[in-house]
Amino acid sequence: MLNGRDPRIDFFRGLALIFIFWDHVPHNPFGLITLRNFGFSDAAEVFVFLAGFASVLAYGKVLQREGYWMACLKILRRTWVLYVVHIFLLALLMGIVFFANSHVETRDLVAEMGLTHFVTHPQQALTDELLLRFKPNLMDPLPLYIVLLAGLSVVLPLMVRATWAVVGVSLVVYLLAPWMGWNLRAIADGVWYFNPVTWQLLFVLGGAAAIYSQRPREPEKRPLKRQPLFVAAALYVLVAGVITLSWLWPEVHDAVMPTALSNLLYPISKTDLSPVRLVHFLALAYVTAKLLPERGWTQNPLAERVCQMGRYSLEVFCLGVVLAPLADMLNALAGDAMAMQLLTALVGVVLMSALAAWLEFNKRLNQAPRETTLNR
Known part of the structure; x- marks a missing residue:
């Protein structure tokens, strides 16, 4: 940990933001190397899990230091900021x-972005926007985060004192939601694309991981190959990667995939966070945490830029949402030329990194006068 903050959290938040931006630009060549092409889960799971981790870590400290009501107030204040930003x-x-x-x-970019409702029913669309029911493409993660963070204001004390009880209740709700049809209402698809009733489990698991990371624990002395949980997780990640890559060749996939396994595996729902997606992300996160040390490798210049983006995830995410349709427009005007697709993808990441660097500089600039005043 560095000043109580694991730099790996910031790094993978930043990497998830890059992947989300690349995934949101149609026909982007860099989209072929994002997480969704090598397993059942994608950057959305990373974003939500680490949001839960960071939120519980931050507000849990406020809870211990200033009490529940102050922690609740700060959570709700942050939720309001997210709502206004949305x-x-x-x-x-x-x-x-x-x-x-x-x-x-x-192309009809208005229809592709899911904005037809605003064109046909502008007054109703404005109302639905305020109620978080009108969510065009690219906007889904932010309303999900708003709902999950608001819920944290209620469960945070239980989360800190009875972590596994909260995880147990969350798991039961997750399992019941698809069967009972629990979801929130939305325009277009009728329900939220990211069902908060199921995705809350990933957020809660992130919070549980944050609490667990603060507790002293004995280091594992056995080599990784003799740790059954690590071996099982690594095998699952490997098999999921092979299956996902086989989707590029449907004929090969259909020929080698056993019918029984296919019936068990598909469909893989992103809306309800299918168990195979959830398990894949958890396995991937566990393997990654085991293989990568907490410090050292994040201190090179490139990794530091990614970590910086992760520290300002809200602002960088919003910029990525704005840049995606602009990149799509430039690509379309250039006839989807490969050179333009590569250029817009790289320039977008550079701009996102530049925003994070500016926010970091601005933060230090604001801290300097306070430090000078305290030293007088």
Whole structure:
């Protein structure tokens, strides 16, 4: 840990933001190397799990230091900030998409982005926006985070004092939700694309991991190959990767995939966080945590830039949402030329990194006068 903060958390949050941006730009060549192409889960699971980890770690300390009501107040204040950002970001996104659509003649970007509801029913769309029911493409993670963070204000004390009881209740709700049809209402698909009733389990597990990481534990002395849990997790990640890669060749996949396994595996629901997705992410996270040390490897310049993006995940995520349709527009105007696709993907990441660097510089600039005043 570095000042009580594991740099791996910031690194993988930043990496998830890069992957989300690349995945959101159609036909982006860099989208072929993102997490979704090598397993059942993708960057969304990373984002939600680490959001739970960081939230419980931060507000758990406030709970211990200042009490429940102050922790609850700060959580709800942050939730309100996220809600306001969501409203502003959606308005900005619509303006950009309408602008892009006026320049791209070969595609209907308004329909592709799920903004038809606003065109046909503008007054109702504004109401649905305020109620988090109108969520165009690219906007789904932020409303999910708003709901999950608001729920944390209720369960945080139990989370700290009876972690596994909260995890148990969360697991039961997760298992019942698809069977009972629990979800929140939304425009277009009728329900939320990221069902908060099921995705809450990943958020809770992230919080449980944060609490566990703060407790002293004996280091594992056995080599990794003699740790059954690690071996099982690594095998699952490997098999999931092979199956996912086989999707690139449907004929080969259909020929080698046993029918019984296929019936058990499919469909893999992202909306309800299918168990195979959940287990894949948990296995991947466990293997990664075992293989990568807590410090050292994140101190090279490139990794530090990614960590910096992770520390300002909200701002960087919002910029990525805005940049995705702009990159798509430029790619379409260039006839989806490979050179332009590579350029927009790289420039987008550079801009996201530049924003994080500016926010870091601005933070230090604001801290300097306070430190000077205290030293007088």
